[in-house]
Amino acid sequence: MINQSLLVKIKEKLPGVCLANQAMGIPTGVSNRHVHLSAADIEALFGQGYTLTPFKDLKQPGQYAAKECVMVVGSKGSISKVRVLGPARPTTQLEVSKADCYTLGIKAPVRESGALSNSADALMVGPAGHVHLKSQVICAQRHIHMNGLDARMLNVVNGQKVRVKTEGQCGLVFDEVVVRVNEAYALEFHIDTDEANAAGLRSNDSVFITD
């Protein structure tokens, strides 16, 4: 795989060279608010011994939207029918949009998945109980999932930040898009509903890496 320092060197030597493959479309995946639950929190919310019921497969292999939903409560308001995504994870993580933060009255930071230190709190309510989320609520930073072959074709590396161009009447260029490379990933540009609305994007719309 081409590493970051090599890319930088090429760019320094040949500033006119287009490093990213700008002809390769990347399908968009719009993430509505959702929660990943630990096995312990699944039991606390839905009952002892409870396991999630897959409802719809997601594009990322092995991931699914579960039948189960929860209510999320903040100091200013609540949001019902927040979808649970499966399978269970080691740590519960709630992902919301900035619009949701206003509704709930919380200040969730923009973070990569898993970077929960000093993130926001909320109360989560299920049919069998509630769970107090402590530093477990984030706004997901825009990112692209891809495997190693995609990364080589797109001339990008894991952790690199790229710019992503959208087209149409609400076209824009997203800066600060994090590339996440893993052999288990399907190629997909993940944004939240605020970002999708701003750009006029829907799931499966093609976007392009740009300089």
Next chain:
Amino acid sequence: MINQSLLVKIKEKLPGVCLANQAMGIPTGVSNRHVHLSAADIEALFGQGYTLTPFKDLKQPGQYAAKECVMVVGSKGSISKVRVLGPARPTTQLEVSKADCYTLGIKAPVRESGALSNSADALMVGPAGHVHLKSQVICAQRHIHMNGLDARMLNVVNGQKVRVKTEGQCGLVFDEVVVRVNEAYALEFHIDTDEANAAGLRSNDSVFITD
């Protein structure tokens, strides 16, 4: 004022020249959902002979947020406390975000203010009655208000579409930003709440025209 064809000629002759003044910050104005009402609709919603009560001056001279609010109803849901902006206008126009469209169950097109042909419908309910909006609901296209002096300093002309760059963790570049020049306007980059959330922008944050 520099006209568009002259700008194009300059750009053709001197492609390296920066035509827009990229050092001049433009303050952001985030528009939440709101409605401009005709005098007749003010009476239909609030009672015979009723006039709006100014509540807070807006940055655009002569414009104000009124004390009055209305409820807006669509086929899928309703939104209460939608702010009325004054003064009264010849034609009632409701401006919503795309997120609001999902809540209401309507499909409002992205349009410049006043371009209402084939736009969306909604029901508007006030304390004294209701009004059926027919082809009077839009998502406002991102735009910059400015006067002639601002336009000369920014090297842009009325009706021109420019790109606007924002900074920070959610930085992006908005394409398709319409310049609107009028001596009555104060310099202000108008976006809706979806766009503000996507870019991490708040009212009065500075943005910049870019190539």
